[in-house]
Amino acid sequence: MMTRKGALAVFFFFLTCLPFAAAEDAAPGGPSREEAAQAYKQGDFEKTAAAYEALAGKYPDSAELHYNLGNVYFKLKKTGKALVEYSRAKRIDPRDYDINENLTYAQGLIEYKMDDKRNWYLIQWDRLMGLVAWQEAVFLSLGLYLAWILLWIARFTVRKNLKFLFLIKPVFILFLLSLAPAGWKYWDESWRREAVVVVPKAEVRYGPSNADKVAFRLVEGLKVRVLQAREDWCLVGLVNGDSGWSEKKNLEVI
Numbered sequence: 244m245m246t247r248k249g250a251l252a253v254f255f256f257f258l259t260c261l262p263f264a265a266a267e268d269a270a271p272g273g274p275s276r277e278e279a280a281q282a283y284k285q286g287d288f289e290k291t292a293a294a295y296e297a298l299a300g301k302y303p304d305s306a307e308l309h310y311n312l313g314n315v316y317f318k319l320k321k322t323g324k325a326l327v328e329y330s331r332a333k334r335i336d337p338r339d340y341d342i343n344e345n346l347t348y349a350q351g352l353i354e355y356k357m358d359d360k361r362n363w364y365l366i367q368w369d370r371l372m373g374l375v376a377w378q379e380a381v382f383l384s385l386g387l388y389l390a391w392i393l394l395w396i397a398r399f400t401v402r403k404n405l406k407f408l409f410l411i412k413p414v415f416i417l418f419l420l421s422l423a424p425a426g427w428k429y430w431d432e433s434w435r436r437e438a439v440v441v442v443p444k445a446e447v448r449y450g451p452s453n454a455d456k457v458a459f460r461l462v463e464g465l466k467v468r469v470l471q472a473r474e475d476w477c478l479v480g481l482v483n484g485d486s487g488w489s490e491k492k493n494l495e496v497i
Contacts, residue, residue, distance in 0.1 A: 323441035447487035451476035
């Protein structure tokens, strides 16, 4: 039976969180979803993009808004920006069918295909982790840890020899294993900065200056890793092992 303090905690949790859940449609000022949808039906994609940009800025954790914005950019033939928004939507809802379909289709339109020269096991692990949102990985670890704690509490507080107490060791092992995806997702969200080329052609130079020689060029839609930032320049790394400096205006961080 839930204690009085526990009931109050649950009550205040919902009292605090529910207004935020409803705030997305109730927030005063700025465009609404209905206005964005209406502009889309009328074929005014520039107005639709501006509306969804404002909404996505207010609610960056909405996969639906990023997905819709990606569709609008695709209509405007801005493939790079569409890929940015599809990728943002996938990070939030990684197993959504429509998001993955549109992302794959847009990626198939990129003119230049790049060989991924990373370790095979790293590539497969990266793909597997791409199916899990960071919240899911963290909550799984927390859930297993709490389950392990509760099992230990039951062992020392309940006098009866409960059959399910044999789960203490397996649950702890699962908790330790769950730390790998949770740690990876934390690193991926906090430290690995990925960006997409959002201009038709982006020059990559040997140094952070237009005076430096051009090393190679990138086409719109290619994904890169931002290794370092310096004023108006970014040091980018590619999956084929190449790296160089490109102007920030050529890229948009996911």
